[in-house]
Amino acid sequence: MAVVTSSRKKAFNRVAIVSILLITLIFLSPLYWIGTTAFKPRSLATTVPPTVLFQPEITPFIKLLTKRVQLTKAYDPAIYAASPWYEQRIYDGGERILRVGPNIQLSQYPNRFMNSLIIAIISTIIAVSMGTITAYGFSRFKMAGEADLLFFVLSTRMLPPIVVAIPMYLMYRVVGLNDTHIGLIILYTAFNLSFSVWLMKGFMDEIPKEYEEAALVDGYTRLQAFFKIVLPEAVTGIAATAVFCFITAWNEYAFALMMTNRRAQTAPPFIPSQIGSGLTDWTVIASGTFLFLLPVAIFTFALRKHLLRGVTFGAIRK
Amino acid sequence: MAHIRLDNVTKKFGLHAAVDGLTLDIADGEFFVLLGPTGAGKTTTLRLIAGLEKPDDGKIEIADQDVHQWSASERDVALVFQYYSLYPRYTVRQNLAFPLKSNARNCSQAEIDERIARAAKTLRIGHLLERKTDRLSGGEMQRVSIGRAIVREPRAFLMDEPLSNLDAKLRESLRAELKELQMKLKSTFLFVTHDQIEAMSMGDKVGILNEGKIVQVGTPYEIYNKPKNIFVASFVGSPSINLMPAELANGHVTALSGKLKIVAPRSKTNGAVTIGIRSEDITVGPKEQVAAHIHDVENHGVEKIVTLRVDDQFFKATAPSSLELKIDGTVKFSFNPDKLHFFDAASGASRA
Numbered sequence: 211m212a213v214v215t216s217s218r219k220k221a222f223n224r225v226a227i228v229s230i231l232l233i234t235l236i237f238l239s240p241l242y243w244i245g246t247t248a249f250k251p252r253s254l255a256t257t258v259p260p261t262v263l264f265q266p267e268i269t270p271f272i273k274l275l276t277k278r279v280q281l282t283k284a285y286d287p288a289i290y291a292a293s294p295w296y297e298q299r300i301y302d303g304g305e306r307i308l309r310v311g312p313n314i315q316l317s318q319y320p321n322r323f324m325n326s327l328i329i330a331i332i333s334t335i336i337a338v339s340m341g342t343i344t345a346y347g348f349s350r351f352k353m354a355g356e357a358d359l360l361f362f363v364l365s366t367r368m369l370p371p372i373v374v375a376i377p378m379y380l381m382y383r384v385v386g387l388n389d390t391h392i393g394l395i396i397l398y399t400a401f402n403l404s405f406s407v408w409l410m411k412g413f414m415d416e417i418p419k420e421y422e423e424a425a426l427v428d429g430y431t432r433l434q435a436f437f438k439i440v441l442p443e444a445v446t447g448i449a450a451t452a453v454f455c456f457i458t459a460w461n462e463y464a465f466a467l468m469m470t471n472r473r474a475q476t477a478p479p480f481i482p483s484q485i486g487s488g489l490t491d492w493t494v495i496a497s498g499t500f501l502f503l504l505p506v507a508i509f510t511f512a513l514r515k516h517l518l519r520g521v522t523f524g525a526i527r528k
Numbered sequence: 529m530a531h532i533r534l535d536n537v538t539k540k541f542g543l544h545a546a547v548d549g550l551t552l553d554i555a556d557g558e559f560f561v562l563l564g565p566t567g568a569g570k571t572t573t574l575r576l577i578a579g580l581e582k583p584d585d586g587k588i589e590i591a592d593q594d595v596h597q598w599s600a601s602e603r604d605v606a607l608v609f610q611y612y613s614l615y616p617r618y619t620v621r622q623n624l625a626f627p628l629k630s631n632a633r634n635c636s637q638a639e640i641d642e643r644i645a646r647a648a649k650t651l652r653i654g655h656l657l658e659r660k661t662d663r664l665s666g667g668e669m670q671r672v673s674i675g676r677a678i679v680r681e682p683r684a685f686l687m688d689e690p691l692s693n694l695d696a697k698l699r700e701s702l703r704a705e706l707k708e709l710q711m712k713l714k715s716t717f718l719f720v721t722h723d724q725i726e727a728m729s730m731g732d733k734v735g736i737l738n739e740g741k742i743v744q745v746g747t748p749y750e751i752y753n754k755p756k757n758i759f760v761a762s763f764v765g766s767p768s769i770n771l772m773p774a775e776l777a778n779g780h781v782t783a784l785s786g787k788l789k790i791v792a793p794r795s796k797t798n799g800a801v802t803i804g805i806r807s808e809d810i811t812v813g814p815k816e817q818v819a820a821h822i823h824d825v826e827n828h829g830v831e832k833i834v835t836l837r838v839d840d841q842f843f844k845a846t847a848p849s850s851l852e853l854k855i856d857g858t859v860k861f862s863f864n865p866d867k868l869h870f871f872d873a874a875s876g877a878s879r880a
């Protein structure tokens with residue numbers, strides 16, 4: 211009997227492992243496409259079946275970051291030899307980098323990328339700090355209607371954001387926040403705040419209030435106790451909350467598409483706008499997407515130590 | 529050094545009064561133990577004195593000053609918490625230095641080092657100073673918690689069951705150390721515990737707290753020998769006092785369905801009473817008065833605790849370990865009439 215069960219169990223385990231591997235493969239395939247295509251020569255980008263072995267090159271990234279025009283004159287070996295290596299790569303593809311005087315013209319991508327960084331970082335900082343302080347208040351002080359207030363905070367997340375997009379757009383137009391960094395920062399902060407409050411409240415509740423009270427009795431003010439004792443204890447929660455807020459702000463597409471078009475446009479609406487009708491250079495799209503993925507990966511990786519404890523949402527006690 | 533006074537202090541949580549009209553007077557330099565069962569309001573009392581809670585009613589004085597308007601940091605009392613008093617990411621030294629670095633004290637680095645060294649020597653934690661506090665044993669943690677209080681040289685020490693998480697042996701030795709420390713520092717100690725042995729062995733004075741009210745304040749001797757009511761009598765002493773219904777009439781007390789008859793002091797009024805007698809005041813031996821069934825025998829080394837039964841009434845007596853006692857056998861016993869406690873059958877108040 212026992213033998214039967216264990217062999218059945220083994221078979222089940224094998225099936226489970228194989229299916230998990232398969233699902234993982236399916237999930238990872240877009241990433242694989244982006245990761246490889248970003249380094250492919252243009253000619254190999256859309257081959258069927260996909261080319262697996264190729265000489266990786268940096269050309270898509272040069273194209274991504276610069277403004278280019280089609281060569282109108284015939285290929286000139288003298289110009290080619292005089293150009294720096296990155297211009298030669300472009301030259302090879304029958305294009306040249308646009309210059310105004312001696313200055314290379316950058317594409318819009320670096321600017322959009324910076325917009326994304328500025329907006330995501332600032333809105334994350336604001337949402338997390340406000341969330342931390344609010345959560346501390348909710349966690350430590352008794353107030354009338356505490357549960358109702360908390361529910362109200364949460365309820366701001368219940369409406370699908372896209373429902374309010376049009377009224378928001380109209381309001382933003384009236385107050386002049388359309389296509390501004392501040393406009394998106396406010397929007398993303400508001401969007402992340404409820405989440406940040408709720409997540410931080412859980413972490414704050416985990417910190418024994420005796421820690422601060424000991425500091426109070428020892429001659430510190432409540433504010434000093436907060437900064438000296440509570441914040442360092444809450445660092446895990448802050449890191450986890452920051453990662454979630456950052457990812458939300460960084461990836462947001464719909465509002466960015468509607469609210470911005472030039473000055474404050476972020477990378478998510480910008481990248482697909484580069485997909486033209488006819489001759490789309492997929493290597494450039496892939497390299498743009500590849501760079502876009504990096505900040506979240508780096509940020510998450512940098513905070514992984516805290517996240518491992520953080521994402522269990524306090525299930526593990528010290 | 530300070531004299532602490534609580535005058536009719538009440539603290540409510542919702543409708544429930546955790547501390548209910550509490551009046552307490554702790555003399556300067558006294559080791560006062562607040563003893564009570566769980567939920568009696570001991571922690572709440574300490575928190576009120578420390579300034580972590582505000583009373584709903586009543587007055588708290590420290591060193592003859594009304595401290596109602598004072599924040600916790602201004603009161604200059606040290607509080608050793610029941611749980612979590614050390615910061616896990618700090619070393620022992622940083623934990624000890626923490627109270628000294630506050631604006632309220634503003635010690636120089638030289639003075640901080642000196643005070644830490646002195647406290648470490650007193651508590652014998654010198655070898656632990658550079659260790660993170662989450663790497664300490666329970667006993668070491670308790671010492672460091674106490675150390676955090678003594679480096680401050682506060683006006684009074686408030687301690688909330690600081691020994692409760694320790695094993696019996698360690699508890700005993702720390703108990704002695706704390707008592708010694710208090711004699712050395714000559715400061716006011718308010719020590720909270722639910723352990724009656726701790727209370728009786730450490731306190732200059734013991735206050736018994738129940739349901740937010742002080743039931744009795746007295747020296748350990750008074751508490752043990754002159755309990756004010758049944759609650760106090762049964763709360764202190766181990767094994768706990770034997771209680772049984774009895775009848776007082778004409779200078780005699782009759783109990784155990786008439787089998788036991790003892791001469792009672794004349795002053796007592798007649799009627800139904802509850803008598804209490806401690807196990808050590810019951811003598812067991814072949815020459816005693818009344819026969820009882822031996823229900824159980826516990827060997828405690830120096831002595832035996834024997835549970836006796838007369839009809840349906842069980843009670844415990846202490847017998848010398850040399851005495852031969854068999855479970856389900858019979859033995860004779862008698863009560864020491866001078867050590868009999870009389871309580872009102874209805875209210876439980878002492879009839880002394």
Ligand SMILES: Nc1ncnc2c1ncn2[C@@H]1O[C@H](COP(=O)(O)OP(=O)(O)OP(=O)(O)O)[C@@H](O)[C@H]1O
Pocket residue numbers: 541545546564565566567568569570571572573610722
């Ligand atoms: N913050 C609070 N909110 C509501 N009720 C409380 C609060 N603190 C204490 N109480 C209640 O007040 C009563 C006294 O609590 P307290 O902590 O003072 O008891 P204690 O004597 O210290 O008990 P223990 O020996 O278990 O520590 C209890 O009934 C408790 O439930």
Ligand SMILES: [Mg+2]
Pocket residue numbers: 570571572610688
């Ligand atoms: Mg308590």
